[in-house]
């Protein structure tokens with residue numbers, strides 16, 4: 001019932017088509033049920049009394065009904081397929097949009113494989129269930145009910161004798177359906193796992209080869225595959241036990257009808273036509289029951305899919321906007337580069353524990369106070385795992401702070417609509433993401449209307465132009481999936497060009513120059529200071545060379561700000577900075593010249 005309630009809004013736009021399909025179906029059932037009655041008439045009022053006219057006219061009537069049945073069946077199929085496809089398309093879109101709407105925190109807990117299954121297989125399973133419901137799924141119970149009534153009408157005493165057998169068949173089907181539902185659910189879960197492993201293997205195939213882990217991955221896949229196959233076999237075994245049992249019930253029914261009916265006919269209580277009609281009605285009672293049991297596969301599958309889609313669509317994004325109208329308008333931020341203030345910010349992942357077992361993540365950021373002046377360049381330096389990416393991910397509200405607040409130009413970011421806030425910021429993430437398409441398309445991603453000159457200017461600033469013009473088709477060269485035909489450093493520069501072209505008021509580079517050589521990085525840093533639009537820059541880095549030219553460097557250690565100042569101030573007073581500096585660039589004295597080179601315009 002819950003599943004139906006969930007599906008109703010998706011069915012609403014196709015109400016007329018669905019009603020049309022059901023009307024055809026009712027017509028079809030009426031025609032189906034009329035045939036045995038006409039057969040009875042041919043036998044009793046035609047063949048038995050040698051009345052050719054009755055045989056001829058009734059035969060013709062049956063032919064007309066068959067043709068009408070055919071037309072109804074075609075119309076019913078056409079309409080139900082349209083409804084099923086339409087509902088599936090709308091569901092796919094809803095799932096897709098929901099995935100887009102979910103916050104990073106929600107997505108962290110969902111596996112990509114599972115989401116792909118939701119989008120592809122689950123929506124297809126719902127399409128099947130809608131399609132089936134408008135066809136055989138409704139036709140079968142209607143036929144059964146009609147046949148039962150007509151059996152009683154034909155011979156109440158014979159119908160009464162057959163009642164135990166019909167109830168037994170119903171019980172068998174119910175037991176099998178109940179047994180199969182959890183099995184189908186398990187099959188779907190295993191299918192999710194199978195997809196996840198497969199997807200990880202496809203995306204990580206280079207790594208697997210490099211570490212010679214093919215055997216390990218084969219074993220992992222084989223394990224999931226075996227479990228999946230095991231459940232599938234259990235389902236097939238259950239179905240193959242049920243089929244002969246149902247056939248036995250149908251055959252037993254026919255024997256009972258012929259036996260009791262035959263005796264009644266000898267005593268003149270029943271006609272031959274009535275026995276034939278009764279046998280037909282018995283078949284149209286029991287056969288749909290068997291069909292429904294077979295369809296229980298699709299039903300259970302579809303219901304499990306609906307449950308999973310429902311769960312996904314009902315997931316509340318962890319980061320939400322204030323109610324419409326209550327959000328602060330962007331105009332409150334004024335013009336020009338953004339200033340960012342962290343006021344006592346604390347954060348941990350898994351603050352919302354989906355399992356409800358009270359386990360929450362460790363604190364990743366503790367009591368961060370930090371001010372980034374508008375128009376300045378601030379670098380965040382720290383060891384791996386210090387919380388640098390986490391810190392900058394809080395600014396565009398990829399995650400919401402748990403303690404404290406973040407202000408942008410004096411406005412708490414939670415008062416801004418996520419879309420508005422993000423439109424002011426360009427983030428170059430640590431892991432470069434490129435889409436398949438041309439180099440120019442990728443650079444234009446945030447500003448689709450940009451001219452080629454604008455694209456080139458951004459690429460020059462990102463130190464990408466030189467390598468792009470050496471590509472076979474320059475800016476029109478196609479980038480393969482995930483940038484497979486570019487080097488790591490080239491990918492990073494395309495991603496930086498994309499952010500520059502966007503002309504954000506706050507530019508965040510999350511360790512996105514890590515694959516560049518020191519010279520290229522220095523040129524890039526230089527170019528970033530001369531961008532033709534007013535902006536604030538936040539640079540996350542592990543390398544000291546990346547942060548030398550920043551106005552201010554923040555040292556983050558184990559989620560806390562341990563020091564902040566210019567390169568010279570930190571070199572003089574901050575022991576962690578001195579250590580990082582010495583480990584990466586050697587003797588501070590010797591490297592002083594490098595610093596002056598980096599900051600020279």
Ligand SMILES: Nc1ncnc2c1ncn2[C@@H]1O[C@H](COP(=O)(O)OP(=O)(O)OP(=O)(O)O)[C@@H](O)[C@H]1O
Pocket residue numbers: 108349350361364382383384385386387388389390391430511542
């Ligand atoms: N999505 C996540 N879910 C749970 N924990 C996370 C997540 N992302 C990061 N962490 C944890 O948060 C801590 C800080 O990670 P973060 O990526 O912010 O560090 P970082 O300083 O940027 O490190 P690196 O320089 O290696 O990128 C790590 O212990 C990491 O395991």
